[in-house]
Amino acid sequence: MRPQLVIVGAGPRGTGLLERIAANAPELYAGGGLDIHLVDPCPPGAGRIWRAAQSPLLWMNSHAEDVTMFTDETVRMAGPVREGPTLHEWAGLDGRTFADRQTQGGYLRMVYDRAVADLPADIAVHHHPRRALRIGGPRDGRQQVWLEGRPRPLLADAVVLALGHLDAELDHQQAELAAYARTHGLLHRPPDFTADSDLSPLRAGEPVLVRGFGLAFVDLMVLLTEGRGGRYEGEVYIPSGREPVLYVGSRRGVPYHSKIGYDWSGERLPLPRFFGPAEVDALLARRQGSLRPDGTGRGAGVDFRRDVWPLVAKELGFAHYHRLFTAHPERTAVARADFEEKYAAAETADEIQALVAAAVPDPADRLDLDALDHPLDGVRLASHEEFQDWLRDHVEADLGRRHDPRHSPDLAVFLALLSVYGQLVRLGDIGPWWHGFFSYLASGPPGPRLRQLLALSRAGVVRFMGADMTVTAADGVFRAASPTVPGFHVEARALVEARLPEPTVGRARDGLLRELHADGAAESPDGLLRVDPADGRILDGAGRPHPRRFALGPYTDSRTPGAFTRPRAGGPAFRQNDATARAALVLLREKTWRAAA
Secondary structure (H helix, E strand, O other): OOOEEEEEOOOHHHHHHHHHHHHHHHHHOOOOOEEEEEEOOOOOOOOOOOOOOOOOOOEOOOOHHHOEOOOOOOOOOOOOOOOOOOHHHHHOOOOOOOOEHHHHHHHHHHHHHHHHHHOOOOEEEEEEOOOEEEEEOOOOOOEEEEEOOOOOOEEEOEEEEOOOOOOEOOOHHHHHHHHHHHHHOOEEEOOOOHHHOOOOOOOOOOEEEEEOOOHHHHHHHHHHOHHHOOEEEOOEEEOOOOOOEEEEEEOOOOOOOOOOOOOOOOOOOOOOOOOOHHHHHHHHHHHHHHOOOOOOOOOOOOOHHHHHHHHHHHHHHHHHHHHHHHHOHHHOOOOHHHHHHHHHHOOOHHHHHHHHHHHOOOHHHOOOHHHHHOOOOOOOOOOHHHHHHHHHHHHHHHHHHHOOHHHOHHHHHHHHHHHHHHHHHHHOOOOHHHHHHHHHHHOOOOHHHHHHHHHHHHOOOEEEEEEOOEEEEEOOEEEEEOOOOOOOEEEEOEEEEOOOOOOOOOOEOOHHHHHHHHOOEOEOOOOOEOEOOOOOEEEEOOOOEEEEEEEOOOOEOOOOOOOOEOOOOOOHHHHHHHHHHHHHHHHHHHHHHHHHO
């Protein structure tokens, strides 16, 4: 029988893996034939998130010129580079356009079709529009992949899980709120992909509590306003009369920072500088030395806040000040060479702070990561209306800054965030805080969406609650409050959790992951599937990589910022796809050799 490879998940990650298989097969898998089975109920390429069957009002949050599924020379990988068009080149769009998700789905389908066409003639691809239910089989033998509605399993010599964002069972707090809603006739919408949520029960004019101020909230905002017939005339929102009133808050209490609206110019940033492969190697060695033989302990010798964050903060600061000194030297007070020499020698945050205070006169030109992460710390407003004015001013200031090249150190920090994420992938599970911080600074909404938010605020359709928003259920309603406006609260009969479910193995609604966990696959302290960072093989409780099972994606402890990336940005996901593709092809090649012998 010909070798069989099963890939569960045919969205962007599965498509990227297929592209790498096509690129590497001529070197690693010449002859012998191969059947690749793609298992996904959604269309290949687009998958669930980017499918055509969703509102055309929903946009990407990246410029079309900043989206590619193809490798270039900046990707550090063993396989060959196969260049291809960016989204804007393929779609014929202005590079600064924020394309809708349906257009991105078409681009992903093109990448999938091209990858299939590039496979050697004796490699065939079969799409199974079904859900995978479980994987069985011995470590040293063929695997069995059971599909929904199919009496016999697919037999596989190797299996790759390329699942994207997954639904999850409710955590304890969410379960309590859902139970209270059922008992008292309230509406509770748990974390979900907003395009899949049933929003029809949210009634016109009624207050709706919303927890979450990121991209899921932006989608919710769009679907409940323009999606219900409202429209914008300039910067004024004309309501349809069908909108509810959204009371939104979150831990930070402010929306994610706007996407930057200008291009990089001048010399390329010399990154990495203080957080690169050598620093990660040292951290990995320290972690490995502290682990027990079974691989548990989460590297007792490495703590993110104590050991990793200072290096990351120094890297981000270096990018910021390098750009300030090179592009805007008139706003500095010392020579760049002197500053960078002392910056490199500084060993503590206090030393760096003192150096910056002497070298950068205007506080607006200084990088304060703690203030960025806690924008409402110490802010107390006397009334709810006063806070509406405060937050509108905050958003206006952010929009102005993020579209003004005089503040190009912000773009340098963005590029450094991408560089840092590429390094952090090698450390595995570092906790959820970093991903949230990265998304808040680097993966925020398009500027026009924040302009719409301001218009909706002025129209009274969106109301801001503040930081550390709490929601309680009592007296037959949900009640929300925030210390930002002491004494103020809102009562409502509807609560929407505007965020994606946490990608944990233990609470995944996907039975395949739960079965894997029950079968011995290991999870990290934060509930992510543990994989070998070298090639994505799934680890068991003893830290042993499974010879035939691989996993890629946000539910693993080697998750990346996304399945696609900016051109010439190193593409951590592309590097992982290449490593997994090569490992799977070598495994399958050895199988054909053994069969021939």
